Amino acid sequence: MDFSRVHLDAEDQDFLEEVRTFLxxxxxxxxxxxxxxxxxxxxxxxxxxxGAAGYLELEWKTQxxxxxxxxxxxxxELEKRRFHVPWVTWGTTAMVxxxxxxxxxxxxxxxxxxxxxxxxxxxxxxxxxxxxxSDVATCKTRAVRDGDHWIINGSKMFxxxxxxxxxxxxxxxxxxxxxxxxxxxxxxxxxxxxxxEIQGIRTVDGDRxxxxxxxxxxxxxxxxxxxxxDGWTVLREPLSVExxxxxxxxxxxxxxxxxxxxxxxxATAVDKVAANVGRPDPNGRRAVDDGAVAYRLxxxxxxxxxxxxxxxxxxxxxxxxxxxxxxxDLMDVLxxxxxxxxxxxxxxxxxxxxxxxxxxxxxxxYGGTLEVFRNMISQHVLGLGKPAYAAKRAx
Numbered sequence: 274m275d276f277s278r279v280h281l282d283a284e285d286q287d288f289l290e291e292v293r294t295f296l297x298x299x300x301x302x303x304x305x306x307x308x309x310x311x312x313x314x315x316x317x318x319x320x321x322x323x324g325a326a327g328y329l330e331l332e333w334k335t336q337x338x339x340x341x342x343x344x345x346x347x348x349x350e351l352e353k354r355r356f357h358v359p360w361v362t363w364g365t366t367a368m369v370x371x372x373x374x375x376x377x378x379x380x381x382x383x384x385x386x387x388x389x390x391x392x393x394x395x396x397x398x399x400x401x402x403x404x405x406x407s408d409v410a411t412c413k414t415r416a417v418r419d420g421d422h423w424i425i426n427g428s429k430m431f432x433x434x435x436x437x438x439x440x441x442x443x444x445x446x447x448x449x450x451x452x453x454x455x456x457x458x459x460x461x462x463x464x465x466x467x468x469x470e471i472q473g474i475r476t477v478d479g480d481r482x483x484x485x486x487x488x489x490x491x492x493x494x495x496x497x498x499x500x501x502x503d504g505w506t507v508l509r510e511p512l513s514v515e516x517x518x519x520x521x522x523x524x525x526x527x528x529x530x531x532x533x534x535x536x537x538x539x540a541t542a543v544d545k546v547a548a549n550v551g552r553p554d555p556n557g558r559r560a561v562d563d564g565a566v567a568y569r570l571x572x573x574x575x576x577x578x579x580x581x582x583x584x585x586x587x588x589x590x591x592x593x594x595x596x597x598x599x600x601x602d603l604m605d606v607l608x609x610x611x612x613x614x615x616x617x618x619x620x621x622x623x624x625x626x627x628x629x630x631x632x633x634x635x636x637x638x639y640g641g642t643l644e645v646f647r648n649m650i651s652q653h654v655l656g657l658g659k660p661a662y663a664a665k666r667a668x
Contacts, residue, residue: 279344279526289348295326296356305357309615312481314361315395315437323363324392333367333390347526354537362395362434368511369396369442373461376498376507381461385440396461397434398511399443399485402427407645409444409512410453410505414487416445416460423460423497425468425490433482435471439464441485442511448502457504461496462487478632515640521584529581530588535636536581539596542629543577545622546570546603566606573599586654590646596633604630 281289299322307316323329332349334340341349353360370389373382373396388394400409414427425445435441440461447458464471468490471483499507514531521529547570550560560566576599580591604611607621615624637643651657 279347281344281348285342285344285348288345289352292349292352295322295328296352296358299323300356300358304359308357308359309479312475312479313434313437314359314480315363315434316359317437319359320363320395321392324390329363329392330390333370343522343524343526350528354534360534362397362437365398365434365442366394366396366438368514369398369440369461372442372459372498372507372511375510376459377461378495380495385461388439394440395434395438396440396442397432397438398515399429399432399435399441399462400508401430403430403484405430407641409508410457412444412446412453412457414443414445415449416447416458416492418447418494418501419491421494423492423494425460425462425487425492428484428486430484431482432471432485433480435464435483435485436473436481442498443487444504444508447504451502454505455502457508458501459498459504459507460492461498462490462492463496466490466492476635478628478635480635529584530586530592531640532589532592532636533581535596535632536577536592538625538632539592539599539629540577540581542600542603542622542625543570543574545625546606547574549607549622560606569602569606573602586646586650590643590650593633593636593643596629596636600626600630600633 299319304316304319308314320329328349331339331341332346336342336346340346366389370386373385377385385394385396389396399414401407402409402411402413405411405413414425414429416423416425423445425443427445429441429443432441441464443460443462445458445460446456448456450456462469468488470486470488472486474482474484476482498504521527547561550566550570553559561570576595580588580595582588583591603626607626610619610621611626613620613624614627617624620627648660652659
């Protein structure tokens with residue numbers, strides 16, 4: 274493992290200072306409080322400011338297309354994380370915009386992409402269905418052709434950000450008699466279309482997601498992405514990105530796995546617990562001088578570092594599992610005051626451990642369950658074959 278530092282030249286150092294000044298100006302206490310209260314992981318004024326400053330376009334484009342250099346991209350990613358920029362809706366927007374660019378008609382690209390870069394258009398994911406679980410290919414939402422239009426009926430669960438977005442990247446079934454991976458068609462559906470109803474759902478960690486109902490929604494064929502019944506081709510790349518099944522960057526200037534943003538909250542909690550147990554009480558005693566406390570804290574820190582160093586799908590699993598495993602230990606080390614949330618009088622670590630404890634179960638569900646990812650590792654990385662779920666026949 275290479276622990277060397279990246280030394281910035283004068284221009285990149287100036288860029289770092291520029292980004293920090295921008296974020297200090299826009300990521301105020303009010304923005305952080307708004308994000309915590311709404312659970313949106315989005316703030317429109319901040320998003321529009323990022324667009325107006327050109328940062329959204331620079332981050333989306335490759336260096337060859339005029340985007341950030343590799344070093345500046347890394348600077349920008351890390352500073353956004355350190356300032357806790359509400360980011361989830363931009364993450365889905367950037368992902369879907371790539372599919373629009375690859376599979377959309379020129380008319381659709383012209384309608385969507387410039388406003389994506391300015392921040393005025395946001396895009397969300399319409400994959401999971403209320404009874405579908407992690408297997409999105411079992412899609413029941415139907416799209417039926419009607420001349421130059423399609424009529425869509427169905428519902429989608431966990432469409433995070435839909436209430437702040439203008440389009441949804443919608444997975445539909447256009448041939449129910451075909452094999453499931455040959456029956457899918459993708460659309461970019463305008464969310465102001467008649468027949469769409471968005472209902473909010475709050476999760477245990479305080480985030481907001483949505484269930485979205487589609488009732489005789491009429492969509493022009495220009496909003497179709499890719500070929501009819503070839504939606505799996507369109508969907509494959511963004512699914513791989515969401516799953517974290519992407520190759521590590523050879524220059525080291527990128528996260529080694531997905532969910533590093535969430536892992537930052539876990540690292541903050543470990544640091545705050547360490548600071549708390551290292552402070553002397555009025556009698557001069559420190560909790561960390563107790564061998565059991567030191568052992569549990571040290572084990573949590575070691576697990577954290579191992580998770581942060583695990584690449585690709587392994588890291589996706591390691592981060593989520595580590596959150597689940599160490600959050601109870603961190604709270605137990607601090608005692609009852611660790612159960613108090615952020616900005617509560619008497620909270621042992623200002624709610625850092627309490628938040629990680631609530632977020633941990635969800636970290637193993639978002640984008641697919643831990644069981645799904647473990648199966649992906651066993652089948653596609655380790656070559657162990659597909660699990661046999663069917664009961665054995667009696668001989």
